[in-house]
Amino acid sequence: xxxxxxxxxxxxxxxxxxxxxxxxxxxxxxxxxxxxxxxxxxxxxxxxxxxxxxxxxxxxxxxxxxxxxxxxxxxxxxxxxxxxxxxxxxxxxxxxxxxxxxxxxxxxxxxxxxxxxxxxxxxxxxxxxxxxxxxxxxxxxxxxxxxxxxxxxxxxxxx
Numbered sequence: 659x660x661x662x663x664x665x666x667x668x669x670x671x672x673x674x675x676x677x678x679x680x681x682x683x684x685x686x687x688x689x690x691x692x693x694x695x696x697x698x699x700x701x702x703x704x705x706x707x708x709x710x711x712x713x714x715x716x717x718x719x720x721x722x723x724x725x726x727x728x729x730x731x732x733x734x735x736x737x738x739x740x741x742x743x744x745x746x747x748x749x750x751x752x753x754x755x756x757x758x759x760x761x762x763x764x765x766x767x768x769x770x771x772x773x774x775x776x777x778x779x780x781x782x783x784x785x786x787x788x789x790x791x792x793x794x795x796x797x798x799x800x801x802x803x804x805x806x807x808x809x810x811x812x813x814x815x816x817x
Contacts, residue, residue, distance in 0.1 A: 659697040661802060664690075667697065668708070669807055671748050676809060679755045684773035684804035686751060688795045691802075700724060705743040708750040711757060713740040729787040773799050773808055 659667070665687055672686035693710045694702035701707045705722035713721040720743035727734050744750045758764045758780065767779035774796050781792035788794070799805055 661691065661696050664694075664696045665802060665804070668747055668751070671751050673807060673809070675751050675755050676807075679759060680768055681755050681758060682773040682776050682805075683807040683809070684799055685776045685795065685808075686754070687804050687807060688773065688777070688798040688802075689754075690751070691798050692791075692794055701726075701741055705741055706746055706750055707741050707744060708747055709754045711742045711750070711754060713742045717742055719743065729789065773805050 668687055668690060669683065672683040672690075675681065675686060676683040690697075690708040693699075694708045697703075697708075701710060701722065701724055705720075707722065710726070713719075721740045722743045723738065723740050725736050726739050728737050729735075730737075742750075742753065744753065758767070763783045764780055764785070766783065767776050770776045770779055777795035777799075778792045780786075781795075785791065
């Protein structure tokens with residue numbers, strides 16, 4: 659899928675999610691673009707999984723098995739993994755948001771107010787195995803002006 663077609667396809671769902679979750683829409687679109695290859699990955703086409711969310715023991719929904727590259731012990735390695743399967747992209751966006759919200763290690767990200775800062779914060783918390791994750795997200799944000807999707811966000815108050 660062409661980048662602009664992908665952005666057009668998920669931008670409104672990302673913005674609706676952002677209004678409920680304070681996860682910047684630009685970040686959601688950039689992360690989905692990176693993880694799904696602009697909607698063209700087999701995982702995205704076959705399981706509607708935009709973010710590469712794996713199915714752990716707590717997942718009771720459908721799954722999809724696929725070999726994937728992980729950055730482990732300083733090198734890229736192929737591993738077989740079970741991923742969550744969704745009925746549509748909105749379900750993937752909602753589940754991704756719940757994952758970030760319900761994991762305390764990502765709490766610092768919710769103190770940020772923009773997509774780039776959010777990406778840096780989740781990366782610092784160990785969100786992705788790719789050591790260049792935040793830089794890749796920021797490059798996508800900048801190349802496609804995805805920060806324009808972000809509504810003004812009030813950071814969470816830390817107590």
